[in-house]
Amino acid sequence: MKRPLIAALTAAMLCSPLFAVTAHADDVRSRMIRFGYGLNENSNQGRAAKLFAEEVAKASEGKLKMRTYAAASLGSDDQMQSALIGGAQEMMVGSTATLVGITKEMAVWDTPFLFTREQQADAVLDGPVGRKVMDKLEEKGLVGLVYWENGFRNLTNNARPITKLEDFSGIKLRVMPNPVFLETFKLMGANAVPLPFSELFTALETRAVDGQENPYNTILSSKFYEVQKYLTVTNHVYSPWIVTASKRWWDGLSQTEQGIILEAAKKARDFERQDTRAEAAQALAALKANGMQVNEISPAEVERMREQAKPAIQQVVDTVGQPLFDEVQAALEASGS
Numbered sequence: 001m002k003r004p005l006i007a008a009l010t011a012a013m014l015c016s017p018l019f020a021v022t023a024h025a026d027d028v029r030s031r032m033i034r035f036g037y038g039l040n041e042n043s044n045q046g047r048a049a050k051l052f053a054e055e056v057a058k059a060s061e062g063k064l065k066m067r068t069y070a071a072a073s074l075g076s077d078d079q080m081q082s083a084l085i086g087g088a089q090e091m092m093v094g095s096t097a098t099l100v101g102i103t104k105e106m107a108v109w110d111t112p113f114l115f116t117r118e119q120q121a122d123a124v125l126d127g128p129v130g131r132k133v134m135d136k137l138e139e140k141g142l143v144g145l146v147y148w149e150n151g152f153r154n155l156t157n158n159a160r161p162i163t164k165l166e167d168f169s170g171i172k173l174r175v176m177p178n179p180v181f182l183e184t185f186k187l188m189g190a191n192a193v194p195l196p197f198s199e200l201f202t203a204l205e206t207r208a209v210d211g212q213e214n215p216y217n218t219i220l221s222s223k224f225y226e227v228q229k230y231l232t233v234t235n236h237v238y239s240p241w242i243v244t245a246s247k248r249w250w251d252g253l254s255q256t257e258q259g260i261i262l263e264a265a266k267k268a269r270d271f272e273r274q275d276t277r278a279e280a281a282q283a284l285a286a287l288k289a290n291g292m293q294v295n296e297i298s299p300a301e302v303e304r305m306r307e308q309a310k311p312a313i314q315q316v317v318d319t320v321g322q323p324l325f326d327e328v329q330a331a332l333e334a335s336g337s
Helices: 002-015 017-026 044-059 077-086 104-110 118-125 128-140 179-188 197-205 216-221 255-289 299-308 310-320 322-334
Strands: 031-036 064-069 091-095 142-157 172-175 191-194 211-214 230-246 293-296
Touching: 031 044, 044 064, 044 091, 044 255, 064 255, 077 091, 077 142, 077 230, 104 128, 104 179, 104 230, 104 310, 104 322, 118 128, 118 142, 118 230, 118 255, 118 322, 128 142, 128 322, 142 216, 142 255, 172 179, 172 197, 179 191, 179 299, 179 310, 197 211, 211 230, 216 255, 230 255, 230 299, 255 293, 299 310, 310 322
Parallel strands: 031 064, 031 091, 172 191, 172 211, 230 293
Antiparallel strands: 091 230, 142 211, 142 230
16 A cells, blocks of 8 residues: 555655756756857946846846856957857857858848838847748857847938938948948948948048948947937848857756746847837937937838849848748738838
8 A cells, every 4th residue: 555655645746836846946057157248238238138147047046147248348249259159158149240251141130121110120030030040050059049139220421411312422431341231332322431330430520431320329329429410310221139159058058047048038138129229219319419410211212222222132132042031021021011
């Protein structure tokens, strides 16, 4: 009689919530996670990184400790990506644009005028095609977790208000050293100049270039309003950030640990997007208050610009392949754009 009783008691214990909690706790080891990012602690990146670390600690009962490193203290995006691939660093958040040299499919997010609103970007990036592009990173030693938001890029200049395609003509415009960006603005008629961001304020101040393009948050934090008069709401490119992990490190985690980190990353993503959008609205109001003349491009004129940018868009198609580009377009249609 004793053996059946013991078996029954054992089965009941295994099914109990207390045992499940203990098993869960045993599946999480004490670990230190180095998480690097490029902006300062008081930025949208910094605030989201702080929340990410808190959520990881809370869900792991303090066993997983995430130490965040701001202001590119672990290196540039390129340097951190290399460290993750080599297993010398665990995690980071950075631009998708800097991953194009590692995973060509990431170039699809550089497509000019791809998205028209943030909710559309959320639907595509968080959907199957966004996941498909992210999963390509694993072939190169990285694991993509979630996309965060940098935001829509907009144009400032000192030459004239830009309200139509022809207004770009002859404007000397600093552009990120990205072939698609350079080609896009050349097609618009601008004199597109690749220039490191660190040199941009001085170049604007000395009139070495007439203008530049960045999200509102960056235009404000960099005080470009001190050396620029006109701001045009072009929303010509939506820039995502991506949270990545070292595959070499990630594969050594238990499923429970991976689940804790992924869920925390999703919470941080939702917070970061909301925070970034609120900050962008405040930044635009502040730029107006600081004397910038702001104008928006009409939908018809945006369509003219998109048409003009078709050869640059074709560069993206040639890089990522027509099938993937078509999948992204289908996802856009499904999002209700």
